[in-house]
Ligand SMILES: [Zn+2]
């Protein structure tokens with residue numbers, strides 16, 4: 001059976017050669033990967049040292065010398081409502097391209113690849129944490145209609161299957177239309193998302209440990225507002241996991 005399948009794949013590859021979605025190089029690996037190995041290797045992964053609270057990479061490893069619990073200035077001055085936030089990589093280069101293809105060109109098969117990436121880096125990012133539920137950040141139904149799918153839900157459902165954690169897809173809903181976050185400043189983003197989430201059947205999360213799932217952590221405004229609502233609704237702990245995180249050039253050092 002496996003041999004026939006491999007033979008089939010081999011024939012298909014000859015008739016319809018697969019090309020990397022990012023660099024168009026021919027893909028020779030078996031399976032249904034859409035990205036070549038060289039492009040996978042270029043994913044700008046986030047490595048320690050980073051802020052133990054929000055996951056912001058530090059400019060220098062010396063930042064952690066004073067204490068491994070040393071938090072970034074933003075977390076020290078304005079402690080976020082989530083316990084920790086982690087991301088697989090920086091929102092730049094091939095990772096940014098992958099997320100764009102997934103989100104705006106509806107390359108749904110890429111969702112599987114991004115889920116695999118989040119799964120692969122899970123252990124390192126949440127070494128001693130257990131979660132009762134995964135919670136995708138919701139899209140407003142109008143935007144959902146335009147885009148036809150909620151990328152956070154696709155990621156949460158995929159991760160939930162791999163990690164055997166139930167996903168609460170209807171727990172959070174959006175109250176009203178919020179402007180797209182893309183062109184807004186940090187302050188505008190916080191105002192834009194304030195009071196936009198509604199909890200549905202909150203009794204489910206009483207005293208539970210939740211992991212919020214989204215594609216990109218930009219300023220943290222959306223994740224913070226969702227975490228605030230979930231905590232106010234009775235959750236014991238809320239953490240955040242995204243595929244990517246925006247890191248300003250002035251912050252952090254580049255890994256090459
Ligand atoms: Zn490639």
Ligand SMILES: [Zn+2]
Pocket residue numbers: 051052053054055056071072073074075076
């Ligand atoms: Zn921080």
